[in-house]
Amino acid sequence: xxxxxxxxxxxxxxxxxxxxxxxxxxxxxxxxxxxxxxxxxxxxxxxxxxxxxxxxxxxxxxxxxxxxxxxxxxxxxxxxxxxxxxxxxxxxxxxxxxxxxxxxxxxxxxxxxxxxxxxxxxxxxxxxx
Amino acid sequence: xxxxxxxxxxxxxxxxxxxxxxxxxxxxxxxxxxxxxxxxxxxxxxxxxxxxxxxxxxxxxxxxxxxxxxxxxxxxxxxxxxxxxxxxxxxxxxxxxxxxxxxxxxx
Numbered sequence: 001x002x003x004x005x006x007x008x009x010x011x012x013x014x015x016x017x018x019x020x021x022x023x024x025x026x027x028x029x030x031x032x033x034x035x036x037x038x039x040x041x042x043x044x045x046x047x048x049x050x051x052x053x054x055x056x057x058x059x060x061x062x063x064x065x066x067x068x069x070x071x072x073x074x075x076x077x078x079x080x081x082x083x084x085x086x087x088x089x090x091x092x093x094x095x096x097x098x099x100x101x102x103x104x105x106x107x108x109x110x111x112x113x114x115x116x117x118x119x120x121x122x123x124x125x126x127x128x129x
Numbered sequence: 130x131x132x133x134x135x136x137x138x139x140x141x142x143x144x145x146x147x148x149x150x151x152x153x154x155x156x157x158x159x160x161x162x163x164x165x166x167x168x169x170x171x172x173x174x175x176x177x178x179x180x181x182x183x184x185x186x187x188x189x190x191x192x193x194x195x196x197x198x199x200x201x202x203x204x205x206x207x208x209x210x211x212x213x214x215x216x217x218x219x220x221x222x223x224x225x226x227x228x229x230x231x232x233x234x235x236x
Contacts, residue, residue, distance in 0.1 A: 046227060046228075046229050046230065047173070047216060047218075047227035047230075048226075048227070049224055049225045049226070049227075060223055062223070062224040063223070063224060064130075064224065096172055096173075098172075103220075106223070109222050109223055110221070110222055110223075111220070111221075111222060111223040111225070112159075112161055112220065112221060113161065113220030113225060114161075114163070114178055114179065114220060115163045115175050115178035115184070115220070116163070116165075116173075116175065116218070117174075117175035117184065118175075119172035119173055119174070120172060121171070121172055122172050
C-alpha cells in the first residue's frame with residue numbers, strides 16, 4: 001500500500017526558506033506515469049496546489065508561486081522535496097504531498113489531470129519570527 | 130485561473146438523508162473534476178474523479194455527475210462517518226484549483 005510522509009521544520013522565520021521532504025513507501029518515486037505533488041491548506045487560502053514533479057525532473061508549478069518554488073526528486077532515497085523561498089506569514093499552513101497520474105496533455109496552460117491520491121498526513125508549517 | 134464555487138458552504142443533515150453538493154466552474158472544464166472528503170485533522174481523501182468515476186473502495190452511496198461548468202456530488206443516504214468537509218478540484222488547466230469546501234454537519 002502506497003504511503004507518503006512529509007517531514008521538515010515546523011517553524012520558519014519570515015524571509016527565510018521553507019524546505020520539506022516527502023518520503024514514499026510501498027511504491028517508487030521512479031514509477032512511470034505518476035507525478036508527485038505538493039498541496040497546502042490554510043484558513044485564508046483554502047487548498048492550494050503548489051506544484052508537481054516527475055522522476056525525470058520535469059515539473060509543473062502554480063504560476064502564483066513559481067518564482068519562489070523549487071521541487072526535486074531523489075529516486076535512490078524514494079523522496080521528493082519542496083523548497084519555498086522568501087516566506088511570509090501568508091505561507092503558513094498545512095503542507096501535503098500526494099501522488100497523481102501523469103497528465104493526459106499539458107501545453108500552454110491547458111493541463112488535463114485526473115486526481116490526487118494518496119495524500120500524506122500533512123505537516124504544519126508556521127512562518128513567524 | 131479557473132474559480133470553483135461550491136454550494137452550499139455549509140449544510141446540516143440527518144443520518145439517512147440524501148445530500149447534494151454543487152460545484153460550479155468559472156469556465157468549462159469538460160469532465161476534469163475530482164471530489165474529496167476531508168475529516169478534521171486528516172488529509173483529503175479521493176472519492177470521485179473524472180466527474181463521475183467512483184474511486185476504488187469508496188462506498189456506492191457516493192456519486193458524481195456533470196460536465197462543462199456544473200457538477201454535483203450526491204450522497205444517497207448519509208452515514209455517521211460522512212460528516213466531513215467536501216472539496217471539488219478542477220484538473221483542466223494549470224493552476225489546478227479547489228473549491229472552498231462544503232461542510233456537512235449533523236442536524
